[in-house]
Amino acid sequence: MTACLYTRLDTVDDAVQCLASAGEDGHVIAGGVALGILMNERLVKPVHLLDISRIDALKRIEVTAEGVLSIGALATHQEVLTSAAVAATCPLLIEMSSEIACERIRNRGTIGGSICLGDPQGDPPVALLALDAVVRAAGPQGLRDIPIRTFFQDVYTTALQSDEILQEIRIPRIPDGGGMAYHKFSARRAMDYATTVSAAVQLACDPDDGRIINAGLGLGGVGVTPVWSKAIADGLLNATPCPEIFAWMRKMVHEELSPIGDHLYSADYKSHVAAVILRRATERAYNRAVAGSDRR
Amino acid sequence: MSVDISLRVNGAEHRLAVEPTETLVNVLRNRLGMTGTHKDCTMGICGACTILLNGQPVSSCLLLACQADGEAIRTIEGLERDGALSLLQEAFLRYGAVQCGFCTPGFLMIAVALLEKNPKPDRNEIIDALKGNLCRCTGYTKIVDAIEFVANN
Ligand SMILES: Cc1cc2nc3c(=O)[nH]c(=O)nc-3n(C[C@H](O)[C@H](O)[C@H](O)COP(=O)(O)OP(=O)(O)OC[C@H]3O[C@@H](n4cnc5c(N)ncnc54)[C@H](O)[C@@H]3O)c2cc1C
Ligand code: FES
Ligand code: FES
Numbered sequence: 494m495t496a497c498l499y500t501r502l503d504t505v506d507d508a509v510q511c512l513a514s515a516g517e518d519g520h521v522i523a524g525g526v527a528l529g530i531l532m533n534e535r536l537v538k539p540v541h542l543l544d545i546s547r548i549d550a551l552k553r554i555e556v557t558a559e560g561v562l563s564i565g566a567l568a569t570h571q572e573v574l575t576s577a578a579v580a581a582t583c584p585l586l587i588e589m590s591s592e593i594a595c596e597r598i599r600n601r602g603t604i605g606g607s608i609c610l611g612d613p614q615g616d617p618p619v620a621l622l623a624l625d626a627v628v629r630a631a632g633p634q635g636l637r638d639i640p641i642r643t644f645f646q647d648v649y650t651t652a653l654q655s656d657e658i659l660q661e662i663r664i665p666r667i668p669d670g671g672g673m674a675y676h677k678f679s680a681r682r683a684m685d686y687a688t689t690v691s692a693a694v695q696l697a698c699d700p701d702d703g704r705i706i707n708a709g710l711g712l713g714g715v716g717v718t719p720v721w722s723k724a725i726a727d728g729l730l731n732a733t734p735c736p737e738i739f740a741w742m743r744k745m746v747h748e749e750l751s752p753i754g755d756h757l758y759s760a761d762y763k764s765h766v767a768a769v770i771l772r773r774a775t776e777r778a779y780n781r782a783v784a785g786s787d788r789r
Numbered sequence: 790m791s792v793d794i795s796l797r798v799n800g801a802e803h804r805l806a807v808e809p810t811e812t813l814v815n816v817l818r819n820r821l822g823m824t825g826t827h828k829d830c831t832m833g834i835c836g837a838c839t840i841l842l843n844g845q846p847v848s849s850c851l852l853l854a855c856q857a858d859g860e861a862i863r864t865i866e867g868l869e870r871d872g873a874l875s876l877l878q879e880a881f882l883r884y885g886a887v888q889c890g891f892c893t894p895g896f897l898m899i900a901v902a903l904l905e906k907n908p909k910p911d912r913n914e915i916i917d918a919l920k921g922n923l924c925r926c927t928g929y930t931k932i933v934d935a936i937e938f939v940a941n942n
Contacts, residue, residue: 498790499809500857520851526833529851533831542809546856571845592801595921597839597899643926683920684834 524601550615560666566605614729618719623693645718672782799867825865836922888926921923
C-alpha cells in the first residue's frame with residue numbers, strides 16, 4: 494500500500510491553497526460515499542486526501558435578499574430534504590432528494606459531491622438542470638460562476654478545474670405561478686442506482702390562457718452526462734399539454750438522446766421510459782402550475 | 790502517513806493511528822476487535838455495516854476512520870445494558886427476525902435510529918426506514934414485526 498497523505502481543512506481559502514500546493518496529487522473528499530466506493534474497489538488510489546467535510550461555511554442553505562436559493566456544496570442530501578428554506582422556495586429539490594438511495598447514504602452524501610462526480614445517473618444534476626442553477630467555484634483566482642447547463646461535459650467530466658473547489662449552488666428565484674416535478678424510474682423502490690432514468694421539469698404558464706411561457710427540463714440516465722435539452726424545452730413554449738405535444742416530445746426524446754444500454758435495459762427501452770416519465774413530470778408540473786398550489 | 794485520531798465508540802474513547810484510506814468498518818473490526826459491525830458489499834448497498842455517527846445512521850464501509858475523528862460513534866456492541874439485551878434485540882429474537890444474523894447488526898442500528906427519531910412509527914414508516922438494508926433470509930416481515938412490537942410497547 495502506498496502511503497497517502499491526509500489534510501483536514503477548516504476554511505475554503507485553506508482548501509484552495511492546499512489544493513494548489515498539492516497539485517495533481519490532491520484529491521478532495523467531502524462525504525466520501527462516492528469516493529469510498531472508488532477507493533474500496535481500488536479504482537482510485539488517492540495520494541493526498543484533502544478532507545473538506547468539516548468546512549461549516551459550505552453547509553449553509555439560505556435564501557438571499559434577491560431570492561436566490563443558495564445551497565452550500567457540503568449540504569447533505571438529508572439536509573436538503575429536510576430544509577425549510579428549500580421547502581419554501583424549491584419543492585422540486587425535496588421531491589428529488591427523497592428519491593436518493595436511503596437515509597444512511599443521504600446522511601453523508603453531499604449535493605456538491607454529486608455534482609462534482611457528474612454521474613449521468615445522479616439525481617441532483619437533473620433537478621438543477623431544470624432549475625437553471627449556477628454553480629459557484631472557488632479557485633486560486635477567486636470565485637467563478639458556471640451555469641449548470643454547461644457544467645457536465647463528458648463521462649464523469651465537469652467544467653470544474655482541478656484547482657477549484659465547488660463552493661455553492663445558486664438557484665435563481667422561481668417566479669410565482671410556476672410548477673415543478675421530479676420523476677424517477679427504477680425497477681426497485683430503493684438502492685437501484687445504476688440503471689435509473691429520471692426527469693425533472695419546471696414550468697411557468699400564462700395565468701390567462703394556460704400557455705406554457707417558460708420551461709426547463711433535465712434528464713438522467715439517458716446518456717454519458719446528465720442531459721439538458723433546449724430543443725425539447727423550447728418546443729413546450731406556447732403549448733398546453735395535449736396528446737400532440739407529448740407525441741412530439743416522444744419523437745424528440747428518441748432523436749435527441751443516446752442512452753447506454755445495460756444488463757437490465759436496452760438503450761431503446763431507456764428512451765421509451767425517458768419519454769414516459771418526461772410526460773408524467775410535465776403533466777404534474779403543469780397541473781401544479783395551474784393549480785398554483787404551494788407545491789409549485 | 791498515519792493520522793492520530795480519537796474514536797468515541799459507545800462512549801469509550803479510543804486513541805489510535807490510522808492510515809488515511811482506512812474505513813471505519815475496518816478499524817472497528819480489525820483494530821478495535823469490535824466485530825459486531827458486519828462488512829459485506831463495501832459499496833453502501835447492503836446496510837450490514839450501518840453505525841450511528843452523532844446519532845445518524847451511516848455506512849461505515851464508506852466512512853474513513855479519520856473523517857470520524859472525535860465524533861460519537863454507536864455500534865451494535867453498545868445496545869446491551871449490563872449484559873442484558875435491549876428490548877429491541879429481545880424483540881428480534883422473539884419474532885424470529887434473525888436467521889443467519891449477517892444483516893442483523895445493520896437492521897438493529899437502523900431501527901435504533903428510527904425509534905429515537907420517531908418512537909411510534911407506523912408500519913409503513915418502519916418499512917420505509919428499512920428500505921436501504923438487505924436481508925437474504927427472513928423476508929423482512931419478521932423484522933418489521935419486531936420493530937413494530939417495540940414501537941407499540
Ligand atoms: C449505495 C449508494 C446509492 C446511491 N444512490 C444515489 C441515488 O439514488 N441518487 C444519486 O443522485 N446519487 C446516489 N448515490 C451517489 C451519491 O449520493 C453521490 O455521488 C454523493 O452525493 C457524493 O457526495 P459525497 O459528498 O459523498 O462525495 P465524495 O465521495 O466525497 O466526492 C465525490 C467526488 O467529487 C469530488 N468533490 C466532492 N465535493 C467536492 C467539492 N465541494 N469541490 C470539489 N470537488 C468535490 C471529490 O473529489 C470526488 O471526486 C449513491 C451512492 C451510494 C454509495
Ligand atoms: S458493507 Fe457497507 S453497506 Fe454493505
Ligand atoms: S438474517 Fe440472514 S441476511 Fe438477514
